[in-house]
Amino acid sequence: MFPVGGSADGRPSFALFTDGPCKAASTAFSLNFEGQREAIEGVGAVRLVLTPPTPFFGPLIFYGVFLDDDTIELASITGDPDYWQRIDKDPE
Numbered sequence: 001m002f003p004v005g006g007s008a009d010g011r012p013s014f015a016l017f018t019d020g021p022c023k024a025a026s027t028a029f030s031l032n033f034e035g036q037r038e039a040i041e042g043v044g045a046v047r048l049v050l051t052p053p054t055p056f057f058g059p060l061i062f063y064g065v066f067l068d069d070d071t072i073e074l075a076s077i078t079g080d081p082d083y084w085q086r087i088d089k090d091p092e
Contacts, residue, residue: 012056021051022074025062029072039063046075058083 028036028049036047045066053059063076080086 016056020054021057021060022062022077024051025049025060025064026074029062029064029074033064033066033072036064053083 029047033047034044036049038044039046039048047064047066049062049064051057051060051062058079061078062074063078064072065075066072
């Protein structure tokens with residue numbers, strides 16, 4: 001998804017991803033897992049964190065799962081691959 005050193009066409013690096021939105025989601029889960037939105041209604045062990053867009057990344061949804069050993073696993077990440085094209089067409 002994100003090349004190690006970024007790319008010539010402007011794709012951000014993996015380090016920028018892990019130090020930015022991934023760290024934000026991990027922090028939100030670790031500080032207040034129960035306070036995050038349930039990803040599946042009635043299944044409290046699966047929560048999600050929405051990260052806002054930044055200059056390098058569009059908005060992302062991180063899914064976390066609370067495991068039996070009291071750890072939280074980042075299970076999945078979803079983003080809109082067409083986000084930047086969509087906002088380019090936004091008149092505001």
